[in-house]
Amino acid sequence: xxxxxxxxxxxxxxxxxxxxxxxxxxxxxxxxxxxxxxxxxxxxxxxxxxxxxxxxxxxxxxxxxxxxxxxxxxxxxxxxxxxxxxxxxxxxxxxxxxxxxxxxxxxxxxxxxxxxxxxxxxxxxxxxxxxxxxxxxxxxxxxxxxxxxxxxxxxxxxxxxxxxxxxxxxxxxxxxxxxxxxxxxxxxxxxxxxxxxxxxxxxxxxxxxxxxxxxxxxxxxxxxxxxxxxxxxxxxxxxxxxxxxxxxxxxxxxxxxxxxxxxxxxxxxxxxxxxxx
Ligand code: DGL
Numbered sequence: 001x002x003x004x005x006x007x008x009x010x011x012x013x014x015x016x017x018x019x020x021x022x023x024x025x026x027x028x029x030x031x032x033x034x035x036x037x038x039x040x041x042x043x044x045x046x047x048x049x050x051x052x053x054x055x056x057x058x059x060x061x062x063x064x065x066x067x068x069x070x071x072x073x074x075x076x077x078x079x080x081x082x083x084x085x086x087x088x089x090x091x092x093x094x095x096x097x098x099x100x101x102x103x104x105x106x107x108x109x110x111x112x113x114x115x116x117x118x119x120x121x122x123x124x125x126x127x128x129x130x131x132x133x134x135x136x137x138x139x140x141x142x143x144x145x146x147x148x149x150x151x152x153x154x155x156x157x158x159x160x161x162x163x164x165x166x167x168x169x170x171x172x173x174x175x176x177x178x179x180x181x182x183x184x185x186x187x188x189x190x191x192x193x194x195x196x197x198x199x200x201x202x203x204x205x206x207x208x209x210x211x212x213x214x215x216x217x218x219x220x221x222x223x224x225x226x227x228x229x230x231x232x233x234x235x236x237x238x239x240x241x242x243x244x245x246x247x248x249x250x251x252x253x254x255x256x257x258x259x260x261x262x263x264x265x266x267x268x269x270x271x272x273x274x275x276x277x
Contacts, residue, residue: 043158048079053085104188117181123150
């Protein structure tokens, strides 16, 4: 176990089934550069999106419990699938810990669309959840919401296939049902998908805006820390720790370029470790 540190100088915990949550992590690093962070990727059990709700709920509770045992002050569930299944029960179980979750950005996309048609690309687990159905009912406001299940895409990102002909061919096949719909917004409803941005642009062209909620989630996290009096005050930046339940070498290979491009990366303590939960 890591040394917890006291109060507001404790790290933020960030959780995803795999590397997708790093699309949120990098926005947190940009907005809250002084904060220490513990990132947990449950890669041994990923992808979550094609598992049952019960399994996802159990794995998410185990992962969040592990992060809390490391002494984190706030948890970001940087996974739409885990949030859809478990956010309510997580908040019930740990009412004193701020827990920030993800949901597909249907509301901003519905406000921005000019054609009145938005696409949502997410995992089956997210799209089938009551939470998503209620989100659309509350915020689509007469806009047509076209959902597409990104089956196989999380695995593709986990394997490091982010662009090039293979990635584009896979995306073209998955997005084919959207061809007839005049969408001008595509909601990236899974935190793995911002890493496919270049390939998605190739496939969709310039007329479709990609909606990534990660910057808004980072801003929400900062507000939550402010309101709870939990922003870090220590003069030096906190450490960044990265943990995976899966293959450490593969995880490091994916994480390194993202961490290296983060501001102040060279000024802090950074570690990588494999764990079992
Ligand atoms: N990053 C997760 C999400 O946002 C991927 C879920 C999965 O493992 O399938 O939904």
